[in-house]
Amino acid sequence: KAGVTQTPRYLIKTRGQQVTLSCSPISGHRSVSWYQQTPGQGLQFLFEYFSETQRNKGNFPGRFSGRQFSNSRSEMNVSTLELGDSALYLCASSLEGQTTGELFFGEGSRLTVL
Amino acid sequence: AQSVTQLDSQVPVFEEAPVELRCNYSSSVSVYLFWYVQYPNQGLQLLLKYLSGSTLVESINGFEAEFNKSQTSFHLRKPSVHISDTAEYFCAVRETSGSRLTFGEGTQLTVNP
Numbered sequence: 001k002a003g004v005t006q007t008p009r010y011l012i013k014t015r016g017q018q019v020t021l022s023c024s025p026i027s028g029h030r031s032v033s034w035y036q037q038t039p040g041q042g043l044q045f046l047f048e049y050f051s052e053t054q055r056n057k058g059n060f061p062g063r064f065s066g067r068q069f070s071n072s073r074s075e076m077n078v079s080t081l082e083l084g085d086s087a088l089y090l091c092a093s094s095l096e097g098q099t100t101g102e103l104f105f106g107e108g109s110r111l112t113v114l
Numbered sequence: 115a116q117s118v119t120q121l122d123s124q125v126p127v128f129e130e131a132p133v134e135l136r137c138n139y140s141s142s143v144s145v146y147l148f149w150y151v152q153y154p155n156q157g158l159q160l161l162l163k164y165l166s167g168s169t170l171v172e173s174i175n176g177f178e179a180e181f182n183k184s185q186t187s188f189h190l191r192k193p194s195v196h197i198s199d200t201a202e203y204f205c206a207v208r209e210t211s212g213s214r215l216t217f218g219e220g221t222q223l224t225v226n227p
Binding site (some may be wrong): 006031033035042043044045047050055056058090092102103104105106107108 | 152155156157158159160164204206212213214215216217218219220
């Protein structure tokens with residue numbers, strides 16, 4: 001059974017640009033969450049989608065957005081990139097969005113903003 | 115809101131020595147507790163979780179953690195570590211009625227020969 005797949009794994013952008021990251025959850029998983037990992041702030045929750053609806057949102061500016069498609073694949077977008085957006089962006093999926101369900105993480109997309 | 119404090123940012127130990135990674139949490143509601151491990155250039159892997167029942171939970175690779183409600187702690191222990199245990203370990207909590215994880219700052223465990 002394939003795990004959570006995130007693309008691209010690495011990317012470099014410049015300030016002011018925008019970026020789109022993709023996440024394919026484990027087959028059958030309908031809940032997808034996104035986390036940002038930085039050395040200074042650690043792991044912070046961005047948002048969660050379940051059945052194409054944003055169910056929960058973290059404390060990030062509106063430049064960070066996401067969506068989920070009918071096949072449960074999810075994308076997140078960051079517009080007007082800032083240097084501080086450099087981070088590892090992790091996607092996680094779980095079965096049916098249950099609170100007791102284990103979150104399965106992808107290997108992440110490492111974004112560098114120059 | 116919840117918060118998680120991992121009391122040690124770095125823990126160096128020698129191979130075959132015991133180790134304890136400390137985690138305290140704060141929450142006004144009931145929570146589930148987790149330990150995740152992250153190897154270099156990889157995502158997070160669930161090591162073990164406490165949902166209910168026995169306060170001592172074990173993983174398949176020899177780690178165990180004990181939920182202590184009165185001390186609001188969930189320390190991770192292993193009686194004898196291996197070089198391959200070198201990684202960053204994250205303690206996390208989640209409301210029993212919620213879906214987001216709140217992570218601690220992480221503890222870098224380095225096992226030296």
